[in-house]
Amino acid sequence: MNFDQEQIFPLLESASEAQLDAAPFGIVRMDKSGLVTGYNAAEAALSGLSPERVIGKHFFSDVAPCTNNYLVAQRVETEDSLDAMVDYVFTLRMKPTPVVLRLLKSPARDRMYLLVQRRMP
Amino acid sequence: MSDSAVALREENERLLRFLYEAPVGLMLVRRDGSIELSNTAVVRLLLPIARRPALENLFEVFEDAAPELRNMMFAYVPASGLVCDQYRILYPRQKSSPPDLVLTATIYRLEPDAFMVTLLDTTKTVRYELQLHRSQQRMQALFENVRDYAIYTTDKAGLLDDWNRSLGRLTGYQREDAIGRHVGMLCVEEESAPAVIAPLLQRASREGSAEVEGWRVRRDGSRFWADTLVAPLRDLEGEVDGYAFITRDISERRREEENLRTAASTDFLTGAYNRRHLEAAGLREFAAHRASGKPLSVVMLDIDHFKRVNDTWGHDAGDKVLVALAGLVSSAIRGADVFARMGGEEFVVVLPGTPVEGAVALAEKLRLMIKALSIGVEGSEIRFTSSFGVSAAGEVASFESLLQYADEALYAAKSAGRDRVCAYRPAGR
Numbered sequence: 164m165n166f167d168q169e170q171i172f173p174l175l176e177s178a179s180e181a182q183l184d185a186a187p188f189g190i191v192r193m194d195k196s197g198l199v200t201g202y203n204a205a206e207a208a209l210s211g212l213s214p215e216r217v218i219g220k221h222f223f224s225d226v227a228p229c230t231n232n233y234l235v236a237q238r239v240e241t242e243d244s245l246d247a248m249v250d251y252v253f254t255l256r257m258k259p260t261p262v263v264l265r266l267l268k269s270p271a272r273d274r275m276y277l278l279v280q281r282r283m284p
Numbered sequence: 285m286s287d288s289a290v291a292l293r294e295e296n297e298r299l300l301r302f303l304y305e306a307p308v309g310l311m312l313v314r315r316d317g318s319i320e321l322s323n324t325a326v327v328r329l330l331l332p333i334a335r336r337p338a339l340e341n342l343f344e345v346f347e348d349a350a351p352e353l354r355n356m357m358f359a360y361v362p363a364s365g366l367v368c369d370q371y372r373i374l375y376p377r378q379k380s381s382p383p384d385l386v387l388t389a390t391i392y393r394l395e396p397d398a399f400m401v402t403l404l405d406t407t408k409t410v411r412y413e414l415q416l417h418r419s420q421q422r423m424q425a426l427f428e429n430v431r432d433y434a435i436y437t438t439d440k441a442g443l444l445d446d447w448n449r450s451l452g453r454l455t456g457y458q459r460e461d462a463i464g465r466h467v468g469m470l471c472v473e474e475e476s477a478p479a480v481i482a483p484l485l486q487r488a489s490r491e492g493s494a495e496v497e498g499w500r501v502r503r504d505g506s507r508f509w510a511d512t513l514v515a516p517l518r519d520l521e522g523e524v525d526g527y528a529f530i531t532r533d534i535s536e537r538r539r540e541e542e543n544l545r546t547a548a549s550t551d552f553l554t555g556a557y558n559r560r561h562l563e564a565a566g567l568r569e570f571a572a573h574r575a576s577g578k579p580l581s582v583v584m585l586d587i588d589h590f591k592r593v594n595d596t597w598g599h600d601a602g603d604k605v606l607v608a609l610a611g612l613v614s615s616a617i618r619g620a621d622v623f624a625r626m627g628g629e630e631f632v633v634v635l636p637g638t639p640v641e642g643a644v645a646l647a648e649k650l651r652l653m654i655k656a657l658s659i660g661v662e663g664s665e666i667r668f669t670s671s672f673g674v675s676a677a678g679e680v681a682s683f684e685s686l687l688q689y690a691d692e693a694l695y696a697a698k699s700a701g702r703d704r705v706c707a708y709r710p711a712g713r
Binding site: 234252258259261 | 320
């Protein structure tokens with residue numbers, strides 16, 4: 164799997180946990196209300212948070228409150244269908260780190276994904 | 285890993301999360317503006333307004349909204365200390381109101397090349413302030429610019445706690461005269477203020493508002509007739525903690541009403557009361573005489589040969605004579621006496637509390653004064669005399685009879701040769 168691959172949604176949906184963990188970019192799987200149901204190894208390494216700490220929590224308000232604004236959280240909440248790249252900054256261990264977010268949402272599916280990849284500033 | 289190393293790592297992580305998730309933006313910034321550390325709140329607040337999706341340099345992020353931050357930090361000399369405290373950054377920078385976003389920044393220099401910057405989203409507070417400011421401005425515009433009204437407030441005890449130009453304009457009081465003084469200073473007598481004001485405030489608290497009309501005093505002692513509306517001001521718990529007053533100067537209206545009343549009761553030419561008022565006043569005085577037993581008398585007078593004056597000098601001259609006579613009589617009687625024109629050249633004076641002797645004496649005095657009067661018309665002097673009939677209430681049945689007896693006495697004076705006073709003598713006396 165590549166971060167910017169087309170038609171990535173079906174691949175993510177059918178991937179096993181091992182396949183998700185093997186991806187070289189961060190993958191956050193959520194239900195439609197924003198509760199985290201999957202958190203892959205790359206994302207855990209990037210954020211320093213273990214999956215156990217994150218799963219079952221609300222991503223935008225509890226896990227990554229820095230995304231709780233109109234650039235990210237509001238888009239995910241208000242748009243029904245979404246496959247968008249957003250340049251963003253995560254403060255990983257208090258260090259501002261440029262990232263690209265890929266937001267995936269579809270009315271046909273019960274799960275949403277947020278993919279995270281570091282980028283050059 | 286040793287137990288202590290694990291403990292240290294856990295503590296480190298706890299601290300990190302504490303800073304990371306603080307609901308206040310926290311940054312460590314270098315002198316050149318580069319952002320060394322930042323927590324999530326900074327990203328949430330700054331990324332939407334940053335020109336590009338990067339938070340590398342604070343000066344770049346604030347280049348449009350607050351370029352002065354660079355200078356503030358650069359110009360700050362001490363090695364450590366407060367660079368700015370709760371400095372407001374508005375988006376958009378133009379003074380459009382309300383602002384879309386307001387960030388409040390506090391910058392503290394930790395070491396020569398390390399500044400701690402905190403950011404707070406104070407948009408709601410500032411919008412609320414703006415709203416408050418605007419409504420205050422509106423109130424002030426009202427306070428300052430209303431004419432003929434004064435709008436002022438007091439505390440719970442009725443002490444003036446605010447002064448404004450409307451109050452100054454209406455009452456002449458300046459700020460230093462008014463603040464802290466009892467609102468009763470606007471009443472006529474200071475000693476009557478508690479009796480008037482306390483029930484007024486109670487009524488306002490009970491009923492939501494109360495109104496009172498009466499004389500008020502200006503600083504220079506002059507009075508005006510005022511209409512005052514009082515409404516209670518309530519605190520957040522709904523308890524009355526002050527009062528708002530609106531006082532209107534309605535002297536002019538009152539004067540007009542009085543003029544109307546006067547016009548309805550006076551003779552237009554001479555200013556004496558008219559016949560309608562005479563009858564009303566006569567009935568009142570007769571009733572008072574009946575009730576108290578105090579004397580009451582009436583003098584009726586008529587200008588002798590008035591027709592000749594009119595025929596010789598014209599009606600304007602005749603009017604002049606009537607006005608002059610009315611003025612003379614008015615000046616010679618007391619305030620309680622009622623002077624009225626019956627019609628034509630015939631007048632009546634009702635004298636409450638005066639026995640017949642007093643009435644005769646007054647009539648005699650008036651007779652001499654009128655005889656001495658001379659009125660200049662077209663280079664000539666008009667002189668004239670008048671006749672008087674006097675009656676007094678004794679066994680008289682009504683005011684109407686009293687007038688009738690005075691009329692009979694006047695007829696007797698005319699018959700006896702004019703320019704004299706006759707008193708009515710009841711038959712059999």
